[in-house]
Amino acid sequence: MGAISRRGPSGLSRQYRSFIPKPHVLAIELCVRTDIQQRYIMRLNVPNFICIGAQKAGTSTLYSILSQHPDILLSTPKETFYFQDDEKFSDGLAGYLSYFPNYNGQPVTGGIEPSYMPLEKVPERLAELLGKEVRILACLRNPVDRAYSHYWMNRRKGFESLSFEAALVAETERIKSGDSEQLRYGYVRSGLYAKHLRRYF
Numbered sequence: 001m002g003a004i005s006r007r008g009p010s011g012l013s014r015q016y017r018s019f020i021p022k023p024h025v026l027a028i029e030l031c032v033r034t035d036i037q038q039r040y041i042m043r044l045n046v047p048n049f050i051c052i053g054a055q056k057a058g059t060s061t062l063y064s065i066l067s068q069h070p071d072i073l074l075s076t077p078k079e080t081f082y083f084q085d086d087e088k089f090s091d092g093l094a095g096y097l098s099y100f101p102n103y104n105g106q107p108v109t110g111g112i113e114p115s116y117m118p119l120e121k122v123p124e125r126l127a128e129l130l131g132k133e134v135r136i137l138a139c140l141r142n143p144v145d146r147a148y149s150h151y152w153m154n155r156r157k158g159f160e161s162l163s164f165e166a167a168l169v170a171e172t173e174r175i176k177s178g179d180s181e182q183l184r185y186g187y188v189r190s191g192l193y194a195k196h197l198r199r200y201f
Helices: 022-044 059-066 092-097 122-130 143-157 164-177 179-185 193-197
Strands: 049-051 072-074 108-112 135-137
Touching: 059 072, 059 108, 092 122, 143 164, 164 179
Parallel strands: 049 108, 049 135, 072 108
Antiparallel strands: none
């Protein structure tokens, strides 16, 4: 069995250093060291909590309150939709960290994402990118009050033309089209907290 190669502080094996001209060795070592440092910095900045909703359950107030604490850094803007958007998620951890431009060593970093709770793909993605140790926060509200508030938000934004009663009847068909429709018209579905939270806990 061959001898085990020894590595310098940069991680570049001495076995290969002897075959590379010195200027190139220096360049390679700088690249390796920079990459290691960058990954270390990224790990320090990995958000350690995510609030997953629910929609219309006080998440904007929570964002406003937490933003005032000097040891807490929240994403900018409040809702990044990062873990539900396939294109955004493909950018990996570096892409998500771009939503925390003011990171300066704050011990608590996180995001407030009220749309995450009912989406089935989000829990696995959070664990994949942020680690299974990330803390999950949930703001809950009486499901009936939440649904009615959700309905009137849609009315104000011009997304809803049906009466509240008719919208509840139409919900099952409406939300079949995909995640966007589930979030927009899932008046009842978004309030099924136990069902959604089981995917996280």
